[in-house]
Amino acid sequence: MSGNSQTAYRHILKATSIFGGVQVFNILVSIIRSKIIAVLIGPAGMGIAGLLNATLNLIGGFSNLGLETSAVKDISIAKTQGPEKVARIIKVFSTLLFWAGILGAGITILLSPWLSQLSFGNYEYIFSFILVAIALFFRQLSVRNTTILQGLQNHKYFAKSSLYGNAIGLLLIVPLYYFWKTEAIAPVIIATYLIMYLVTAFFVKKLQIKKVSLASGEIVQEGKSMLQLGFMLSLNSIYILIAGYILQIFISNTGSVSEVGLFNAGFVIINTYVGLIFNAMGTDYYPKLAAISSDLQKINVFVNQQIYVAVLLITPVIIAFIIVMPYMIIALYSAKFLPIIAMVKWGIVGMLFKAVSWSLGYIMIVKDDSRMFIKTALFFNSLSILLNLLGYYYYGLEGLGISSLLYYIIHLVVIIAITRKRYNVYFENAFNKVFLLSSIMCILVFLLSDLDNLLLRYGLQVFLFLLASLYSVYQLDKKMDIRGVVNRFLKQKKDGHL
Numbered sequence: 001m002s003g004n005s006q007t008a009y010r011h012i013l014k015a016t017s018i019f020g021g022v023q024v025f026n027i028l029v030s031i032i033r034s035k036i037i038a039v040l041i042g043p044a045g046m047g048i049a050g051l052l053n054a055t056l057n058l059i060g061g062f063s064n065l066g067l068e069t070s071a072v073k074d075i076s077i078a079k080t081q082g083p084e085k086v087a088r089i090i091k092v093f094s095t096l097l098f099w100a101g102i103l104g105a106g107i108t109i110l111l112s113p114w115l116s117q118l119s120f121g122n123y124e125y126i127f128s129f130i131l132v133a134i135a136l137f138f139r140q141l142s143v144r145n146t147t148i149l150q151g152l153q154n155h156k157y158f159a160k161s162s163l164y165g166n167a168i169g170l171l172l173i174v175p176l177y178y179f180w181k182t183e184a185i186a187p188v189i190i191a192t193y194l195i196m197y198l199v200t201a202f203f204v205k206k207l208q209i210k211k212v213s214l215a216s217g218e219i220v221q222e223g224k225s226m227l228q229l230g231f232m233l234s235l236n237s238i239y240i241l242i243a244g245y246i247l248q249i250f251i252s253n254t255g256s257v258s259e260v261g262l263f264n265a266g267f268v269i270i271n272t273y274v275g276l277i278f279n280a281m282g283t284d285y286y287p288k289l290a291a292i293s294s295d296l297q298k299i300n301v302f303v304n305q306q307i308y309v310a311v312l313l314i315t316p317v318i319i320a321f322i323i324v325m326p327y328m329i330i331a332l333y334s335a336k337f338l339p340i341i342a343m344v345k346w347g348i349v350g351m352l353f354k355a356v357s358w359s360l361g362y363i364m365i366v367k368d369d370s371r372m373f374i375k376t377a378l379f380f381n382s383l384s385i386l387l388n389l390l391g392y393y394y395y396g397l398e399g400l401g402i403s404s405l406l407y408y409i410i411h412l413v414v415i416i417a418i419t420r421k422r423y424n425v426y427f428e429n430a431f432n433k434v435f436l437l438s439s440i441m442c443i444l445v446f447l448l449s450d451l452d453n454l455l456l457r458y459g460l461q462v463f464l465f466l467l468a469s470l471y472s473v474y475q476l477d478k479k480m481d482i483r484g485v486v487n488r489f490l491k492q493k494k495d496g497h498l
Contacts, residue, residue, distance in 0.1 A: 029166040031332050033173065034268065038333040040177045041185070046261035047252070049185045051119045054248055055108070056132050056189065058241040060139055063104030066233030067097050068147045069286075070226045073366065075151025076287035086152070087210040092223045094144055095214075101140030108133035118249065120257075131186035138193040145200030148207075153287055157203040165199040232370040239381035247388050247400075254393070262397060265333055266340035269321075270347040270404070277314050278358055286362055293366035300425050303359055308431050308479065310355040312472040315438040319445045319465045321348050323458065339397055346401025349446055350408035352439060357412040360419045372422065380411055434475055441468050 112129035149158040176184040391399030451457035
């Protein structure tokens with residue numbers, strides 16, 4: 001293993017550890033918040049909050065044109081060209097996103113009667129959607145700030161802004177829900193994004209970014225490439241949000257608002273708690289991949305390093321979540337949410353396949369392969385809608401978990417075929433072996449969860465968890481010499497150098 005390769009693996013693990021720690025804290029905050037919501041407003045209240053947030057995300061995704069993702073790429077590249085270029089890019093991006101926030105808020109207010117009727121079958125929530133419009137504006141402003149921190153790869157401020165924003169937000173929403181129950185849902189959404197905006201603005205100001213003045217014509221001219229890539233990304237975001245929105249409306253009409261709440265609770269466990277590794281990795285992975293986007297050989301090496309670490313980190317997490325799932329649901333929410341157990345278990349296994357396709361999917365973005373990106377986005381989101389609607393119609397909430405697993409398997413197969421053909425990206429043999437063994441262990445733990453003998457079930461599952469954990473540490477040690485790093489640290493500490 002070369003020194004450069006070891007350094008690369010160590011950097012990936014270090015960045016993941018930093019942002020993973022932030023994600024763990026955010027998850028703890030989210031757990032407390034979810035527990036409060038579950039106890040104080042119940043599944044029906046969570047269903048209302050879910051539909052309001054789904055609307056906010058849908059209109060926000062439509063109006064911001066994917067600028068936050070495209071700007072990360074432009075800012076990370078500008079960072080290598082000097083502070084003047086960084087200042088110009090940030091000015092262009094900030095102006096565009098500000099007007100995107102105005103547009104999104106205006107659309108929400110204009111459509112509030114229709115949105116209330118569509119989402120809830122009545123006009124009782126018009127004012128709630130108007131309040132959501134205010135939240136949407138602050139959301140765009142906070143996105144502007146976090147994008148700047150991510151693009152400049154300021155890990156310290158990015159992490160702090162997330163930690164402080166979530167902590168302060170939690171302290172505020174508890175009394176709101178306690179005193180006003182479901183009446184507090186829309187105000188809480190506003191407060192959450194307002195706080196996040198203020199906190200992120202504080203850290204961006206500390207960067208002392210050079211101020212520049214640009215005419216509207218210059219902003220439009222320099223923002224063209226950002227808008228083009230952003231538009232491509234926004235279409236995918238809109239497809240995803242539409243798919244989620246259609247599904248929640250279908251569940252609400254076919255089942256009940258309470259089942260929408262159950263679905264959202266399960267979705268949070270799968271994509272937020274288990275998916276924290278993706279959030280942690282993506283913060284560092286995307287800007288660095290964008291910086292080497294012109295060199296396919298470097299992309300191939302970096303992507304292989306990323307998926308190797310991703311799979312080894314997420315395998316023990318998947319197994320642990322499957323083992324403790326019933327107890328976790330009660331701890332996170334309440335016994336009323338136990339019907340989501342089967343859904344979540346199926347969906348969590350799908351995260352292993354997502355770990356690979358997620359890493360590969362960024363290649364199309366950094367290569368600006370817009371035509372292929374749009375084609376795949378349309379196909380995958382249409383597939384997602386179809387599988388989810390069929391899954392829920394025939395098997396209820398469990399069917400949504402099954403459809404999620406099927407989706408990620410198909411997604412991985414197609415993405416592998418595309419990246420091989422268009423970018424000549426191939427997996428290393430070492431990774432193929434790791435992925436196969438990880439898949440086997442996750443599937444075995446999943447199957448064991450149906451055993452009636454609790455002692456045998458948990459005994460075998462815990463054994464597989466320990467085996468997976470030791471295997472991950474062993475494989476990572478081969479790539480980055482973890483023991484050598486620890487031994488050097490201990491020696492320095494012993495010698496009094498630390």
